[in-house]
Amino acid sequence: MSEGRVGQVGRVGQVGRRALAVAIAFAASIGAGAADNARQIVEEAQKRTDANSQRYEGLLQVFDAKGKISDKRWTFERLGSHGRSKSVLRFTAPAEVKGVALLVVNHPDRASDQWMWTPAIERDRRIALQDRSTRFFGTDFSFEDLEERDVDQYDYTLAGDDTVDGAACWKIQSTPRETKSSQYTRSIVWIRKDNYAFARIENSNKDQVVRRLNYSDIRNVQGIWTARQLEMTDVKRGSRTRLTLDRLEYNVPLKDEDFTLQAIRRQ
């Protein structure tokens, strides 16, 4: 496996990025020779998801503790890759949220900037850094989970081998460095040995697992191994959110000017 830096780490933030910012990119092609160095594994996994842009239509299903399901649909577009990307997520259903958009501008060295646009009152609002740990609009993802972070913001330890859905995986522990503000104190990431795709992430706060993300339906899309279904479980609430990706494309032609506040106000 080649060594190099790729800005993605095993945490829900990464999951968010995977799920919502570069979701399908996890299913990367298998590199030459697996490395057992934890950091190298993560870097390689991220490298294999590199793409200039991405677009998909998502179905978000929230299953509450009583089993009730609520659906939302959105379109997702991302320009750029890993830590320097910009993405726009626009809700298309149900009718009462149609048109609401979220702009995420990621930075390699700091937290992302996030804005939300509500067409009914023609107002944008900034999602404050302090609010990133809150749930992302009723799902089991948090706003922090939408961020892309640089790999240098975390430390990694190889915690052993494991299997997920019958696939052999590396089990890697990541902890945020002091400079990094996060709601999670620790994350365990399962990366498949066969294709470097993420298989599972468990995020903990003070040794308590709070969220668990499972990747499934992993397919090769335009050379990138991508999970088509992601399921986040809020361990404490007992609720889960499933994100299904449709019409997924990589390296589609997108314009930089479509990823600004002015642009999301226009559309």
Added chain:
Amino acid sequence: MFILLRLISWPYFRKHVLRTALTTAGIVLGVAVFVGMHTANQSVLFAFSHTVDRIAGKTELQVSAGETGFDEAVLDKVQSASSVRVAVPVIEAIADTKLKGQGNLLVLGVDMTGDRSLRDYDLESGEDAVIDDPLVFLAQPDSIILAKEFADKNGIAVGSRVTLGTAEGDKAFAVRGVMKSSGLTSAFGGNLAIMDIYAAQKMFGRGRMFDRIDVALKPNRTLADAEQEITAIVGPGFQVEPPSGRGQQFEAMLAAYSMMVGISSLFALFIGMFIIYNSFSIAVTQRRSEIGILRALGATRRQIRWLFLGESAVTGLVGSIGGVLFGVLIARGIAASIGTLIADVYGVAQHADELATNPALLALALAIGVGTSIVAAAIPARNAARVDPVQALQKGKYQVLSAGESRTRAVAAAICGVISIGCLLAANSRPIFYVGYVLAILVALLLGPLLSLALAKAIRPVLKWARPVEGALAADSLIQAPRRTSASVAALMLSLALVIAFAGMARASYDSIITWMETALNPELFILPSQSVVSRTIRFPSSMAAEVAAIPGVEHVQMVRDARIVFRKTPVMLVAVEVNNIAKTARLPPVAGNPDEMYRKAAAGEGLMVSDNLAQLQHLSLGETLEIPAPEGVIRLPIVGIVVDYSDQQGTILMDRGLFARYWKDDSVNIFRIYVKQGAPIADVRQRILEQYAGQRQVFVLTNDELKRYILKVTDQWFGLTSVQIAVAVLVAILGIVNTLTVSITDRRRELGVLQAVGGLHRQIRGTIWIEALSIGTLGLVLGFALGAINLYYILQIVHHDIAGMRLDYVFPISTVFALVPTILGAAFVAAIWPAESAVHGSLVEALEYE
């Protein structure tokens, strides 16, 4: 001591039930007014603090800029502070519910994305997703969450629609959730609704502004450090303080009102004290022979003094207990009235739903009641102790003022008078001024008996001429018992002096306000966003000015933006107007400053104008540089003019609108002043304005007369307290006269009996007593008006320097005098009916056996 009370006092009380009741009533009245006023005031303050506290949730600090609000960008700055864990924006608005009898709803505009870190929005019913998934809530600006209390009261369920008055007119809101009963929902009496903050901005015309930012700190950060850090970040134009600071500002805003309440309750206690003094003075004179016998039997002076003090303490205790109970009973009504007053005068909607009965206050009231009673009885008790047993048995002599006593009184009065005038001349110091005031009252009290006697002698010929028998008898009764007469006359004099002072102050205030209104409020029409002139919850965009100006019949439009800001830790009113524009139509004459220069500099943004009352209360002078903290920096400008302006009791700062827009980043409007073209029917123009905005915007158009009537109505409410005081004073005067006449009849039972025995007719007896009562009334009126004239001067000075800063002209309230003469004489006559009938129908044999 207790034996004496049981053997001597108890039978006396039982024998004179009416007088005992009247005496106790004096204390009941005083304590009840004290307890009622303070409890009501405290209840309203408590209700406000309660609401602030409940809404604050886990908020540790609040960042605000008075009432003006501030630009949204400040939020980022506050969130960037290292000590801040959570900082969320808030808008508060009061919206008319359009539901009969339900009044207003406090709408809390919050950003649900992060606000749950500070406040608990658990739902009683409705989709949890409304809270958990604020997306729908945020995406739909008609979303609202109601407190369970309000929903239950009005039978509202999730899915219902509720209509509220907004800047865009009446709007139907979808109830997307009902909050469980909790601390938050109990705020504002349960009339609470939650709305998305950005929707609230739109609905209430707030532009891109927030009212405040609620902050929770990171662990291990102290409030003081965080306050310092945030203040350094946002600048001096902001208040960074714990939520309780809002309560303190509310209290500061009501300072003048609270002072009025304090004065009223003290006045009531003072009156009660006088009733006690009056009653015990009469009791001492009446029981003089009894005291003489006790002394002859070996009772010491000390025992006699303690006997009377003991009686007064018991009376005080019984009266105080009654007063406390009665006070708590009337407090709710007073609190409701204060709530209405606060809403109408200060534009702050706050009603006390529960009484804040403070045990310490009640205990204090009991102590004050008993203490007042003992103090009031101290002089009569001392006099009782000094009774000479031999002289005590000489009937009538004790009622006479000795030449020595008269001389002593005259000398003491002269000394006090000279010192009082001296204090007045050197009244730079407020304590000296108040000493002078007290001495002036003391002079009146010292001279009271002498003047009563002199006046009684002066009216004797008139009375004798009018009714030869009854008139002469009545006058002689007054002349022969000046001590008895003077106590009642003095009580009447004091009451009337206070009535004259309050009435004079009220009259002068009305006159000043009317004069100000004539100059300042001269447009034909006023456009307001709310029914209440003082409510600043909803605002207009400045773009409306051009639209209104284009309406046929409109000659001229002026924009006014007013809001309370915190200036030198006091909430004062900031009024931003187009100075150039206003100067052409409503030119206020300056109290200090050159009128042309004042308007020119203020219009150019080179100076500020301040109201006379602000200058007085904050000790400001012409040319002085003011520092006005604003969100965009500190305005440092000189005072270029001091004008009479009654926009606010705490004072007003007037500045040009351009300056305000620059420093507050706010060009919204509270009021449009509309001048109508000559010849254009005002009613038609008004109708056109209403039609222009029908269904689009909530607009209220008041005519000049309607606005002035509104202001006068509010002024009436403000002086409602004065009316209560006048009523209490008159009531006390009546009690005093009844008391005096009852004693007079008892004292003169034998005399009256003899009169009847030698052929005196019933009507002559009645006539004598009636005339005596009317004479006491007349003496009280004459002395009361004289002291009132002096008292009015002092009260106007106090109002000017210590309460409202208002410079009021001295105008003796002639109309009040004309109203008081028949009222007091009528009351005196009514007070005489029962004693007269008692004298006529009493047993002649018993009367002749008396003494």
